[in-house]
Amino acid sequence: MWNPALETMDRGALRELQVDRFREQVRHVYEHSPFYREKLDAAGIDPDDIRTYADVREVPTTKKGELREAQGSGPFPYGDLLAVGPAEVTEYHQTSGTTGEPVRQADSWGDWEWWSDCWASVLWAQGIRPDDRVFFPFSYNVFVAFWAAHYACERIGAEVVPGGNLSSAQRVRKMREVDVTAFASTPTYALRLAEVAREEGFEPSDFAVERIVCAGEPGASVPGTKARIEEAWDAAVYDHAGATEAGAWGFSCDGESVGLHLNEAQFLIEVLDEDGEPVDPGETGEIVITPLNRTAQPYIRFELRDEIGLRDGRDVCDCGRTFRFAEGGVLGRLDDLTKVNGVLLAPTAIEDVVRSYGGVSDEYEVIIDGHDEKGDLDVVTVVTEENPGTGVPAAEASEELRKRLKQTTSITCRVDVVPYESLDRPELKADRLDDRREDHV
Ligand SMILES: [Zn+2]
Structure with missing residues (x-):
């Protein structure tokens, strides 16, 4: 010591x-x-x-x-x-x-x-x-x-x-x-x-x-x-x-x-x-x-x-x-904890699910929108990338991640798996949460 x-x-x-x-x-x-x-x-x-x-x-x-x-x-x-x-x-x-x-x-x-x-x-x-x-x-x-x-x-x-x-x-x-x-x-x-x-x-x-x-x-x-x-x-x-x-x-x-x-x-x-x-x-x-x-x-x-x-x-x-x-x-x-459709969401919970799954790359971001098509529910979209190392197809990775996110966070997320290197690569702290809801301060 x-x-x-x-x-x-x-x-x-x-x-x-x-x-x-x-x-x-x-x-x-x-x-x-x-x-x-x-x-x-x-x-x-x-x-x-x-x-x-x-x-x-x-x-x-x-x-x-x-x-x-x-x-x-x-x-x-x-x-x-x-x-x-x-x-x-x-x-x-x-x-x-x-x-x-x-x-x-x-x-x-x-x-x-x-x-x-x-x-x-x-x-x-x-x-x-x-x-x-x-x-x-x-x-x-x-x-x-x-x-x-x-x-x-x-x-x-x-x-x-x-x-x-x-x-x-x-x-x-x-x-x-x-x-x-x-x-x-x-x-x-x-x-x-x-x-x-x-x-x-x-x-x-x-x-x-x-x-x-x-x-x-x-x-x-x-x-x-x-x-x-x-x-x-x-x-x-x-x-x-x-x-x-x-x-x-x-x-x-x-x-x-x-x-x-x-x-x-x-x-x-x-x-x-x-x-x-x-x-x-x-x-x-x-x-x-x-x-x-x-x-x-x-x-x-x-x-x-x-x-x-x-x-x-x-x-x-x-x-x-x-x-x-x-x-x-x-x-x-x-300051980062936020409620989504009444459920408390910690960004680190999403981080752990995404990073624990080998089918996608290290990078991801989370977008929270104020409305679904019917106009009353928050919509959480997790955008991440294909992993060139494991080669899991985007559709399969997306479905698997969606299931795992639901299981762990109790929140139904949309998952977009985009081509490798589509997302920005931050050099210091990453700002991974983009909360677009109107009443969000
Ligand atoms: Zn110790």
């Missing part, structure tokens, strides 16, 4: 540590961030009153919309959220803005060291060691993406090969040329790189790659997607969850478990039901997260909008970590 003392800490001691650090975070933002001073005063919170875990829930949560508002006014560019002097900021990043205006994120050098320490826990748990040569095939730009993972590799002592400003073809050639032993990417792009490798005349499973660290999408905990990536590269595939506002908060390990250990040494992670009450192990809930060691632009009880199935980590995994566990990874972003 990267930090055995913290990762195997007794639960009681860990809870105490979390409450102490939470109180210090609240005190820090109360004293330095005008946004939080106002918010905490309005709620009547005195940082010194936070003494127990139950006291944490007295503190108001922070919503994404509030961050945008706070940056829309106040000093440019971070608004009233900044909790250090502007000269202390060393890193600029911003959220992707898929659900609205991007939020600008400031980090100090101390924050950045904390970020890479969190990522070092992730990478070490997934078997990255000083003798590894790790490739980073992503665009190094304003999005935090794998930036901190790059620094974490250096911290571990592994060798970093930055694959930023290269085409996908150049990237696979570089991976082959220098024999990288691991790479980090979204699940979507791990599949895409395997496809490009074949286009370039290589067999990806012949590469020296032994480990693939996935993040940005839940795919590495979706069994059908994980199996496809593992098979394509003949490598172990690991999952990681993080967010620009939170940090690198969850990771799968080298054990048999499927899902994420929650890094409770660096984050206070609450898993709450619709009424804001903590759920028990075995139940699902929404994550409300507080990074415990961040100073420049920290958040208190941030509503992450990720849903997980909570478990006691010691029941699920034998690696020895005492952290709680998200079984099956992030089950869905609450």
